[in-house]
Structure formats: C-alpha cells, structure tokens
Amino acid sequence: MELSKINGFGESTRKLFSEIGIETVEQFLEYYPYRYEFLSPSPILQHDEKVIQVINVVIESDAQVSYIRRNFNRLRFHAKFQNQLLKVSIFNRAFLKPNLKVGKEITLIGKYQEKTNQFIANDIKVNAILIPKIIPIYHLMKGIKNANIEKWMKTAITLPITIYDRIPLAFQELYQFIPKLEALKFLHFPKNAEEIKSAKLRFIYEELFEFMFQVLFLKETETSSNGLKRKFNKQLVYDFIDSLPFSLTHDQLEAIQDGLQDLESDKRMNRLLLGDVGSGKTIVASILMYANVLSGYQSVMMAPTEILATQHYLSLLKLFDHFSLHVELFVGSMKQSEKKKVLEKIETGQVDIVIGTHALLNDHVNFFNLGFVVTDEQHRFGVNQRKNLQNKGYRSDVLYLSATPIPRTYALTIYGDMDTSVIKTKPKGRKEIITQVKKESELKEVLKHVYEEIKNGHQIYVVAPLIEEGEMDELKDINLLKEKFTLAFRDKFKMDILHGKMKSKEKENVMKSFEIGETKLLISTTVIEVGVDVKNATMMIIFNAERFGLATLHQLRGRVGRNDLQSYCYLISNQDIERLHVLEESNDGFYISEKDFELRGQGDLFGVQQSGDMSFHLADLKRDYKILLQAKKDASSYLKSKDYLNSDYYLALTSKINFTN
Ligand code: ADP
Numbered sequence: 001m002e003l004s005k006i007n008g009f010g011e012s013t014r015k016l017f018s019e020i021g022i023e024t025v026e027q028f029l030e031y032y033p034y035r036y037e038f039l040s041p042s043p044i045l046q047h048d049e050k051v052i053q054v055i056n057v058v059i060e061s062d063a064q065v066s067y068i069r070r071n072f073n074r075l076r077f078h079a080k081f082q083n084q085l086l087k088v089s090i091f092n093r094a095f096l097k098p099n100l101k102v103g104k105e106i107t108l109i110g111k112y113q114e115k116t117n118q119f120i121a122n123d124i125k126v127n128a129i130l131i132p133k134i135i136p137i138y139h140l141m142k143g144i145k146n147a148n149i150e151k152w153m154k155t156a157i158t159l160p161i162t163i164y165d166r167i168p169l170a171f172q173e174l175y176q177f178i179p180k181l182e183a184l185k186f187l188h189f190p191k192n193a194e195e196i197k198s199a200k201l202r203f204i205y206e207e208l209f210e211f212m213f214q215v216l217f218l219k220e221t222e223t224s225s226n227g228l229k230r231k232f233n234k235q236l237v238y239d240f241i242d243s244l245p246f247s248l249t250h251d252q253l254e255a256i257q258d259g260l261q262d263l264e265s266d267k268r269m270n271r272l273l274l275g276d277v278g279s280g281k282t283i284v285a286s287i288l289m290y291a292n293v294l295s296g297y298q299s300v301m302m303a304p305t306e307i308l309a310t311q312h313y314l315s316l317l318k319l320f321d322h323f324s325l326h327v328e329l330f331v332g333s334m335k336q337s338e339k340k341k342v343l344e345k346i347e348t349g350q351v352d353i354v355i356g357t358h359a360l361l362n363d364h365v366n367f368f369n370l371g372f373v374v375t376d377e378q379h380r381f382g383v384n385q386r387k388n389l390q391n392k393g394y395r396s397d398v399l400y401l402s403a404t405p406i407p408r409t410y411a412l413t414i415y416g417d418m419d420t421s422v423i424k425t426k427p428k429g430r431k432e433i434i435t436q437v438k439k440e441s442e443l444k445e446v447l448k449h450v451y452e453e454i455k456n457g458h459q460i461y462v463v464a465p466l467i468e469e470g471e472m473d474e475l476k477d478i479n480l481l482k483e484k485f486t487l488a489f490r491d492k493f494k495m496d497i498l499h500g501k502m503k504s505k506e507k508e509n510v511m512k513s514f515e516i517g518e519t520k521l522l523i524s525t526t527v528i529e530v531g532v533d534v535k536n537a538t539m540m541i542i543f544n545a546e547r548f549g550l551a552t553l554h555q556l557r558g559r560v561g562r563n564d565l566q567s568y569c570y571l572i573s574n575q576d577i578e579r580l581h582v583l584e585e586s587n588d589g590f591y592i593s594e595k596d597f598e599l600r601g602q603g604d605l606f607g608v609q610q611s612g613d614m615s616f617h618l619a620d621l622k623r624d625y626k627i628l629l630q631a632k633k634d635a636s637s638y639l640k641s642k643d644y645l646n647s648d649y650y651l652a653l654t655s656k657i658n659f660t661n
C-alpha cells in the first residue's frame with residue numbers, strides 16, 4: 001500500500017523515506033524504533049548531577065531564546081517542581097517557545113545541577129506525562145520529528161495492509177510466536193518491556209530464518225543442476241596472465257586455479273572470493289571472465305555503484321586492450337538511446353563482457369548466452385537480486401567477490417556451505433597504511449602533511465559524513481570542509497567535491513579528473529567507500545570519524561595504499577573513542593572486524609548504506625548467534641521438506657513478489 005495513504009505523509013516526506021528504501025506502508029511499519037524511553041515522572045528531585053530524570057513541572061516565566069551560533073540556540077525559563085523554583089534550559093528547541101505558556105504543566109527530561117539550581121533538559125514533553133509511558137524513539141531525518149513518526153505509525157497500523165509472515169506456520173507454532181501484526185503493535189506502541197521483548201525475539205528469528213533460508217536455497221538450486229562443461233585454451237589464459245604489468249600473488253593464482261577448475265567441470269560454480277580491501281580480487285574475476293569468454297560464453301559483472309562499475313569498465317578496457325574482447329558498460333544513468341544500442345549488442349552476442357549496476361536486473365536486459373556471473377561487493381546486494389541476474393543465463397556459473405570483514409565463526413556459519421577462495425596476502429610491496437587519530441585542534445599538523453604529499457605529486461581524499469549542512473553543529477558538512485581547505489591552500493592545487501546527490505555525468509567528470517591526477521584533493525561523502533581505485537592517492541582524511549563503524553573506516557582507508565607508496569590515514573575526531581585506535585594498530589580487516597564485534601556487536605559491518613543481504617533491522621549476529629544457529633537448522637529442514645514449494649516463499653524466491661524489503 002502506498003505511503004500517501006497515511007494521513008499527513010506529504011510528498012517531501014515520501015521522498016526522504018524513499019531514499020532509504022521505504023516505499024510502502026508495509027515497509028514503513030518495519031521502520032522500527034531503535035530504542036525506547038521509559039518515562040515515569042518522579043515524585044522527587046534527585047541531586048545527583050549524572051542521573052537523567054523525568055519530572056513534571058509548572059512553567060513560571062516566559063521562555064527566552066538566545067542564539068549562540070548558527071544552528072545553535074538556547075531556550076530558558078523558570079519552572080516550579082512541587083514547591084521548588086528551578087531554572088530550566090534546553091538547547092536547539094527554540095521552536096518550542098510558543099508552546100511554553102506560563103501556568104502550563106509539562107514534563108522535563110534531563111539532569112539537575114544543584115550548584116546552579118538549573119535543570120538542563122535534553123527533551124521537553126509539552127504536555128505533562130501523568131502515567132508511566134514508553135516512548136519509541138526512531139532515527140530521524142531532516143525536518144521530521146519523533147512525534148511525527150509516532151503519529152504516522154498509529155495511522156499506518158490501522159490501514160488494511162498485507163502482512164507477510166516469513167516464518168513458516170510450523171515454526172510459528174513450535175515456538176509459539178505472537179502473530180506478526182500484534183508484534184508490530186508491540187514494537188511501535190509497547191505497554192511494557194515484556195511486549196518489546198517478545199516482539200523483538202519474533203522479528204529477530206524471522207530475519208535470521210529468512211536470511212538463512214535464502215542462502216541455503218540459493219546454494220541448493222545453484223549446485224543441484226549441472227553447470228556448463230566448457231573447453232577453452234588454457235594457454236591463452238596463462239598468456240594473458242603473463243601480459244600483466246605485475247605478477248599475481250600466490251593466493252590470487254590459487255583462486256584463479258579454483259575458478260578455472262569450476263569452469264571446466266560440469267559442476268556449477270558457486271564460489272565466494274573473500275579478500276581484504278586492496279587484496280586484488282578484481283583481477284582474479286577478470287581473468288575468469290576472460291576464460292569464460294574463451295569458452296564461447298558471455299560474462300557479466302555487477303557492482304553496487306555507478307562509480308565503481310564505470311571504473312571497472314575503464315580498467316577492463318585497458319586490460320583487454322590487445323585481446324580483441326568487446327567490453328560494454330550498462331548503468332541506469334546512460335541515455336535511453338545509448339542503452340538501447342548496448343542492449344541490442346548484448347542480446348545479439350556482440351558483447352563479450354558486460355559491466356554494470358542494478359540496472360542489469362531490468363527485464364529488458366537479455367543476454368545472448370550468459371555463462372558467467374560475477375557480483376562485486378556481494379554483500380551489498382540482496383539474494384533476490386543476485387539470483388535474478390543468474391537467471392538471465394542458462395546454468396551459468398557464479399562468483400561472488402567480497403571484502404566483508406566478517407569474523408570467521410560467523411562467516412563459516414553463514415557461508416560454510418559455499419565453496420570459498422580466500423586471498424590472505426596483499427600484493428607484494430604494499431606498506432601498512434600509517435594511521436593516526438587526531439583532534440580537530442591538531443588539524444594544522446595534518447594540513448602541513450597534506451601539502452607535503454601534494455608537493456610530492458600524490459593525491460588525497462577527504463571524507464565528510466554528511467551531504468547537507470547538518471543540524472548538529474559539529475558535523476562537517478562537505479561544503480564547509482571545502483571552504484576550510486580552500487582557506488588553507490588558496491589555489492595552490494585543484495580541489496573538488498563528490499557526493500551522492502550529484503548527477504552521474506558530474507560524478508564521472510569529477511572522478512575522471514581525480515584519476516588522471518588533475519584534481520589533487522577530493523572532498524567526498526562515503527560514495528567513495530566501495531572499491532574506488534586510484535593508485536596515486538596516498539592520504540585519507542576522515543572527519544567525524546566517530547560517526548563511522550570500524551568496518552566502514554577500514555573500507556574507506558582501503559582507498560589508499562594501493563601500490564608501493566607509503567600511505568597515511570588521519571581519523572579526525574574530538575571524542576576519545578577507544579575503537580578508533582584499533583585502526584592505528586592494524587591494517588587487517590579480519591582482525592578489525594573481530595575487534596569491532598568485541599567492542600560493539602555487529603556494528604555497521606556492512607557499511608553506511610544499509611542494503612544487501614545482511615542489513616538486518618533487529619538481528620545482531622553476535623548477540624543473536626544462538627538464534628542464528630537455530631534458524632539455520634530450521635531453514636535447512638524446511639528446505640528439505642519441500643513445503644516451501646506450496647508457500648509464498650517459493651514465489652518470493654522466484655522474484656514474483658518482493659520479499660527482501
Ligand atoms: P579489491 O580486492 O579491494 O577489490 P582491487 O582488485 O581493486 O582490490 O585491487 C587493488 C589494486 O591492486 C588494483 O589497482 C590492482 O590493479 C592492483 N593489483 C592487483 N593484484 C596485484 C598484484 N598481484 N600486484 C600488484 N598490484 C596488484
């Protein structure tokens with residue numbers, strides 16, 4: 001059901017939600033609170049400055065607003081708690097002023113400072129809370145308040161929605177889970193902590209069951225039928241390897257051997273190629289794509305972003321320059337006429353290798369004879385999407401590339417049934433990236449270093465976490481950063497910015513200029529997180545580093561150190577956060593992920609963009625590991641029973657209904 005069916009859900013709100021992949025009322029209901037506030041007004045005022053307390057007060061004076069800086073204001077007034085007059089202050093709530101009338105009873109949430117007799121609120125409920133209440137807290141977006149979301153949820157749940165329960169009936173009964181609709185109500189409007197707990201358990205199991213079922217299903221359908229048994233001249237493959245400007249590492253060669261064997265045998269390839277950032281997975285995939293072409297079939301490679309797809313395309317053009325292969329790019333932003341031309345060539349077999357994005361999944365994309373499917377950064381895609389691409393071929397072989405730095409235990413549980421090749425070592429001559437955590441007050445030092453690197457002919461990435469000016473003062477918006485760097489360096493060298501909201505053509509131009517070394521310093525959002533490869537870049541500076549998880553930081557850092565030049569990474573953060581120092585210690589993705597798991601659970605294992613297989617809403621691989629194991633067992637027996645053939649599961653898996661979102 002469309003979101004517009006929710007009262008008060010305007011066009012601009014719809015757009016905001018659409019950007020995070022929420023298009024329907026059903027999906028909106030899966031926008032769960034990330035925490036709850038348990039509010040019950042206290043009858044006494046505690047004098048411990050550290051305690052957050054909830055008190056009901058009566059307003060005694062008109063509220064005054066003072067503007068401290070841009071985007072930063074303070075609201076102050078007097079209020080009476082029982083018989084005690086308090087000074088109350090709260091930051092960035094100037095908009096509440098009209099609601100704060102003398103004599104009104106309100107609820108304050110915050111801390112009391114006895115010394116100054118001041119109550120520093122971090123939230124105010126303009127209507128006093130009289131009975132204990134649980135407030136769901138949602139992640140907010142620009143211009144949307146928590147109260148808005150609460151209101152929309154209340155409407156959404158009353159609409160005639162189609163709720164699709166992904167737990168098969170037998171397991172719903174076995175574990176006596178509460179019905180899904182009820183569980184949704186419990187999560188969004190809980191009456192007590194037990195309701196939240198039982199609802200969560202149900203959803204966590206559901207997420208993990210669905211996920212494991214898909215993994216197992218995919219594996220079974222892929223390997224149950226025979227694959228293509230091909231013949232190709234292996235010598236040509238070795239000649240190609242000899243033509244490379246570098247020699248492959250032992251692990252790369254081994255992965256290639258694994259892949260070649262799969263291609264030659266009539267067993268269907270279903271292989272995961274795991275390797276840390278910068279370990280050289282692309283070249284392995286390219287060589288296998290070449291072998292597949294030699295055997296007379298088309299190859300395709302799907303990447304999660306246009307920037308990455310374009311880059312792969314350009315490097316493949318170069319790689320196969322002397323090997324008379326026809327390589328084409330297919331991405332969403334291409335002109336209609338261009339697309340048509342490429343599609344025709346793909347369909348008539350004039351193209352040997354296609355590189356593209358999700359756009360490849362479109363129904364209009366038909367291959368002449370697809371034999372080999374590579375998915376780069378596989379964890380960024382949903383199982384359906386990968387399956388969909390494979391279905392465009394006939395018994396095609398598949399290879400997944402992933403740097404997913406997932407601790408080994410979890411990787412084995414999840415992917416244990418797949419064939420895996422691992423690249424453990426980086427190409428020869430790579431140096432550890434020297435990493436340092438710095439406070440913003442130490443920026444001068446960093447800037448000096450920036451200038452040295454540029455004078456030495458190298459290039460630099462700067463990463464800012466937000467695209468637009470943040471509401472929070474400290475966030476370094478990309479334009480502010482540009483001003484800052486321009487101020488520091490004037491026009492001594494060329495700088496540029498790159499972010500997700502730019503048009504594809506613009507992005508492409510910016511990337512091109514950086515690739516050819518014209519642009520020396522590139523200020524960017526995390527759009528460069530995945531896969532971008534510019535060898536001459538030797539420094540990565542990440543602002544507000546505390547806002548990122550270790551996995552993302554490691555990915556970002558992996559943009560430098562891509563040849564034998566010494567590279568550097570600065571993590572700028574004013575907060576003293578222990579986990580950031582893990583990156584100073586190590587350049588090893590697996591070690592870092594172990595630490596990340598230790599320190600904060602699953603964290604943001606899969607990057608900023610929460611899409612793809614493992615972007616669970618509620619489940620956490622570490623915390624819920626036992627549930628994962630059970631879900632895997634259940635999913636496996638469900639698959640064996642073949643009961644799914646008579647259920648919506650089958651429809652979902654054959655992509656007739658949208659299942660993953
Ligand atoms: P990732 O595994 O992160 O996808 P890439 O495939 O992008 O890494 O490889 C990183 C860089 O290393 C690329 O520029 C690639 O050309 C280069 N490279 C790959 N293998 C080797 C090698 N054996 N020796 C030297 N450079 C290599």
Ligand code: MG
Nearest residue numbers: 281282376531
């Ligand atoms: Mg890569």
